[in-house]
Amino acid sequence: MNGFIYHVPTKVYFGKNQLQNLGPELKNFGRRVLLVYGGGSIKKTGLYDKVVAEIEKAGLELYELSGIEPNPRVTSINEGARICREKQIDVLLAVGGGSTIDAAKSIGAAAYYDGDAWDLVTRKVPITNCLPVVSILTLAATGSEMNANSVISNLETNDKIGVAHPGMVPKVSFLDPTNTFTVSKYQTACGAADIISHILEVYFSPDHDLYMLDQVMEGLLRTVIKFAPVALEEPDNYEARANLMWASSWAINGFIRGGKQQAWSCHPMEHQLSAYYDITHGLGLAILTPRWMEYVLDETTVAKFQQFACNVFGVDCRLEPMVAAKKGIEILSDFLFDTLGLQRTLSELGIDDTHFHDMAEKACRGGVINGFKPLNSQDVESIYRMCL
């Protein structure tokens, strides 16, 4: 069992009618606010107007950067950083899903660097500082609202790379489940798959770690499995949206990680899918996860898969471990592809094996993904093929 440092200082306003706290919170960081958002859905829902009203009420100066892409591009980061420097921005306000918040974080870091932000993402140049980020979440998925991570894409090089810095953890996040009522069925399903993947990447670990965290993770998984279908059927079901939203934060804010040090498996494989084909991150994870499970299931890993099947899906714990394990993977597949209605194969997305070799090499970064079971580039290529 490894030691760990736990530090999640984000202040969270959870629930309805918390936006009156936005102005005072922003004011703590200064007067000049850069509002960062995506394609304008927040204008349709009326959230944009509410946010602007609160900023005006607080007497703050508002600047804007819109058009953040679903897999945010480094070009947007450079543009945002330029505005921060030119307008001497004090605080970034991200209103949107994980992509928008990720973008704001990298913009905040790039504001302190005069060169191409891609240097920071690729770690050519270390991040030294970050402007404070405040977020208003509109999609339960990535957990970006409560962690230090930012994933940025570069379409020129087909790269999608995650970067992190303690200064990038949002200082304050507003989590109002009603802001996710308008999220489409497809995006709700992708978000649920993303949350599930974040938990499974930690849950399936070779490290022996805290029993209590396994208990918590199984509870979070049961929560997503219970409420994602409800949110699909009743988009404005507050209870379902609230459970998904808070679970999305818990899945990847450090609560459940404990001392587990191992690399994640499906995320680096998925980042290549998104980098090459610009597909939705959660969808890529959904397609990959059950195939990865089948691939790594063997006598050395079966016990954890059995535990997963029994404690998450209620599979009979008296079954043979291998039988129970396979049943668990099957039920997860059914959940992702039938209940959530996500596409089952890469072929359905028009993806063939053209780039699998290169993608696999990149996913392994010239070495091995040291996850639950170590994967070399041939393993990764095999898993991609299983997804066709």
Next chain:
Amino acid sequence: MNGFIYHVPTKVYFGKNQLQNLGPELKNFGRRVLLVYGGGSIKKTGLYDKVVAEIEKAGLELYELSGIEPNPRVTSINEGARICREKQIDVLLAVGGGSTIDAAKSIGAAAYYDGDAWDLVTRKVPITNCLPVVSILTLAATGSEMNANSVISNLETNDKIGVAHPGMVPKVSFLDPTNTFTVSKYQTACGAADIISHILEVYFSPDHDLYMLDQVMEGLLRTVIKFAPVALEEPDNYEARANLMWASSWAINGFIRGGKQQAWSCHPMEHQLSAYYDITHGLGLAILTPRWMEYVLDETTVAKFQQFACNVFGVDCRLEPMVAAKKGIEILSDFLFDTLGLQRTLSELGIDDTHFHDMAEKACRGGVINGFKPLNSQDVESIYRMCL
């Protein structure tokens, strides 16, 4: 479902061999450190020497206040506050269990007030500020290492009162399970009862709240029930001590509370027991909890008790709700009094009904405890009598 603010900024170093971070962390707050501890067990275990060595290595000035009582007295708070003012202390370092950490918090607040600290505890004078508190935990129980609460006793008035202020949340806490290897069977058992009570006070709530938090709470309860007996049998079992330690923090740091606003029930009743008879808090909670459960169990509350019995203790969920509920309470009693070996009645502690009337009045503060089921002073007196 209510909204809530979540903010737990404490940085936690969890695990073995983290103490080399103590000096640098203390230094962030200044040079003059007041070390606060209890009866000297940290000298026997060698922890005191290690802490002093780290403080010296960092070149900090060390002052000391020892002799903090198990139910910390306001006299100690006044003494600590005097030292803080005289020596211009920059940071308080509490090394011990909940009592020591609670004391350091109130000392930190009282340092900013020239009068009697009891004025702050009784809210006659509002707390305005608090010196930074760093803690090194040696007992898994109260969760004080990660929250804003401080409970202080006044033997002159037979009062034990909790007070809280955002500034009182420890800035940094060191949670090394090996520091609890020397905790006695009795204190380990009392600590486990305390953790269980913190969870149950939130779990049994009239508010309809997040399903996921119920899942988490049930997981934490199963964790304590699994590992407390292990720690009793094998005091130096790292896994058991680690699970108990992290569960103690999670039970009362805000993670599980969500938007539940209701008052706690057993804690105000227990505070009177400790105030009048100076008994161990966890023991008082253990004696009270099953009786409180029996007292409030009825047709309106049975569903939650059934859920508790089935999900925490594996009681057959097909049983009649009332039968399952009673079974759950019975198993909890057996766990507290047989497995943990705690005394079952107040009579065994030499407590009779002499003060029950006054204690019940004080517990209700002239009104009603608005908990899972509202309790007036007659209800409380009845529950005390059930404990004889």
